[in-house]
Amino acid sequence: MGRLRRSRVHKAQRDVHRASRTRVRTKDLDIIQLHDLLPHVRAKLETQPIDVERPGLAQHYCVECAKYFESDVALKSHWRGKVHKRRCKALKEPAYTIEEAERAGGLGREEKKVVAVPMQE
Template structure:
């Protein structure tokens, strides 16, 4: 029987499956509350293996312990761990990189006013 081709193909569905982003996984690793909230969003009966074997770094569930151990020794898992060692970018850094800043000119005026207030206070003390 020939392989199924087209939109019904499982290989295409797996290849384009939604992957939890690095920033979300990074938050999972640093906050148990964040991870528990993600895991509690799905019923354990619906998860492979009852949700017992979960790879936090790759955000995937496995059906059995041998599959989970094999995954941890594999190249995709190690690649993902290496990517997670870097700190994710923040929105502020991304805007600064594109040249978008929130400078509306108030900071300089506020600094000048603070200097003027200090000068006035020094004059009053004398």
């Protein structure tokens, strides 16, 4: 008789491998906020020249999600979808600055408040 159940020891390795894949990685939110949402950059991204190597010849692009789509119908259905709406909501919040990140990690300078204590005689 053989074993009746599968070994479950490799699950953690599989999850780490899936998390490190860069195949479907898009631009980070701070790059989109600081650069792509500027009016002149957004206009260039929405009216790109024809590119044979991009999906849909680079004519259907979602600026907020940094994704190309095959057709206008696919782009419009993406705009109505949950993923796009979540991304837009996340873009409305201000991006973290380097100083905030350093303070959160315990590396930044903290501004101490000086409290005046009345002297007792």
